[in-house]
Amino acid sequence: MERVYLDWNATAPLRPEARAAMAEAMDIAGNPSSVHAEGRAAKGLLERARGRLAEALGAGEADIVFTSGATEAAALALAGRGLCGADVEHDAVHAWIDAGLSVDGAGRVTVDDPATSALQLANSETGVVQDLPAGLAVADVTQGIGRLPFSYQWSGVQVAILSAHKFGGPKGTGALILPRGHDLAAQLKGGGQEMGRRSGTENLIGIAGMAAAAEAALRELAGGTWDRVAQLRNILEKAIAADSPDTIFAGKEAPRLPNTTMMVTPGWKGETQVMAMDLAGFAVSAGSACSSGKVKTSRVLTAMGIAGADAGLRVSLGPQTTEDQVLRFAEAWTTRLKKLRASRAA
Structure with a gap:
């Protein structure tokens, strides 16, 4: 894989x-x-x-x-x-x-x-x-x-x-x-x-x-490399929003780094998402690397007044990221979210 x-x-x-x-x-x-x-x-x-x-x-x-x-x-x-x-x-x-x-x-x-x-x-x-x-x-x-x-x-x-x-x-x-x-x-x-x-x-x-x-x-x-990365970030967020309209993209109303998405999905803890996506072949995080591995609520999201501050998933892209990788991530993520919600509804 x-x-x-x-x-x-x-x-x-x-x-x-x-x-x-x-x-x-x-x-x-x-x-x-x-x-x-x-x-x-x-x-x-x-x-x-x-x-x-x-x-x-x-x-x-x-x-x-x-x-x-x-x-x-x-x-x-x-x-x-x-x-x-x-x-x-x-x-x-x-x-x-x-x-x-x-x-x-x-x-x-x-x-x-x-x-x-x-x-x-x-x-x-x-x-x-x-x-x-x-x-x-x-x-x-x-x-x-x-x-x-x-x-x-x-x-x-x-x-x-x-x-x-x-x-x-x-x-x-x-x-x-x-x-x-x-x-x-x-x-x-x-x-x-x-x-x-x-x-x-x-x-x-x-x-x-x-x-x-x-x-x-x-x-x-x-050379404009990060302009292309910003386009990929937008493609990712559009794909996620289409299948999960209740997901919040923290800070989207403000200027952001061209590569960064913090997705907050109510009811799905960030640490759980990280593990699920790691098993699916994607390296992402629940927040700052200096705090990863610690089960705690994001101080950043709390300061912003975002509910479900323990449900954040950070996806950060780079110049080597491709559109195919972004779309495959979105598909893998939404597939696991649907399974989670189906199991809870059963």
Whole structure:
């Protein structure tokens, strides 16, 4: 049975450009902090990757601090700051904020004071896209890179959080973008790497892959690839709605990521749907990958006031997804829903 991967918001497959850059970095033996020739070669590769990532993300006049991923980047950016946020934020951000900002039924957040607030560019569960206000203290742009136009300089945000594996880079690599000279309290202390903000030998292989993936992702976005993905998302939702008119597509009234559908079907728990579709050959999820495997109600759907917040199923497409795969998923899903309802009516 052919497996169909429809969980791109959890992680995107590794891009060939990233794989090639990582293979090249593996041949660099030196530590970037060493002063000998081998160390200088490693340092040169590190700084070239930093420059390539900065150019791709419009952060030429900013500092980039490499981390182990968006979760560490969020802790570094948010710990001890007492910023405001909303209940739709990712767990990695939500853990550090005072979640008092209001959320409407479409998942849009009202930011009262940007300078004291953290806000996501795009929600990992619903795909709802937020307008990032100028002067925003911290922006989580993890789900948006490569899928939405983003430039750090024109966004006007102070600090941005990102993770490589969401746009086809390696897992376990991320970064913070922040103003040059921005004061930031280090969470990891030691050798003083990353301008004293994040000690520890840099993951040179992962960083090289992240820079290459970012460049490839931006080329793909400029080429219109994600416009085609959006059309597939619309085809999926139309097919589902035709057979299940009571299914809610969370956030459909707001701008969304071009690839994301959060389907809420009353009476059918998301975890049960995930298992059923996995057995049918489709990889989907009930929400954020960082929370999957935990039986709990979606905080995001609850904040939006959606009834049946435990009945959400997230389908997230990618450039490799085909129309045939989308239609086969819709057919398999509706077949199982009809069987479930028939068994309950018997």
